[in-house]
Amino acid sequence: MNKKMVCVACPIGCPLEVEVNEKGEAISITGNTCKRGETYARSEITNPTRSLTTTVKLLGGKNPVVPVKSTSPFPKGRMLEAMKVINKTQLKAPVHIGEVAVKNILDTGIDIVVTNNDTGR
């Protein structure tokens, strides 16, 4: 089976074609113009990840929510599960950039951290 995708490892966006065997392994990758494209394609086939960016409820803040993100790319297949945890999370103002909102979410070793300051009302 062949899978087509666009490499997002840099802004060039090379179109990639990946031949996948019956075990779900990438056996050939074409279209990449550098090694990073191959790494990206293999990762997309075996363990696709995305940056997780969303908001968390904030009590006593100038705003009712504060933006957060994952400290590294998050497994795509576990996004909904992670959102359930994040949606139950509440922080109290003041909050600062880099503050951990959810530590080691779903035992992935990835933290969810605040990306904006809110000193409160």
Ligand code: SF4
């Ligand atoms: S294959 Fe290399 S040059 Fe092409 S988009 Fe990916 S990182 Fe950029």
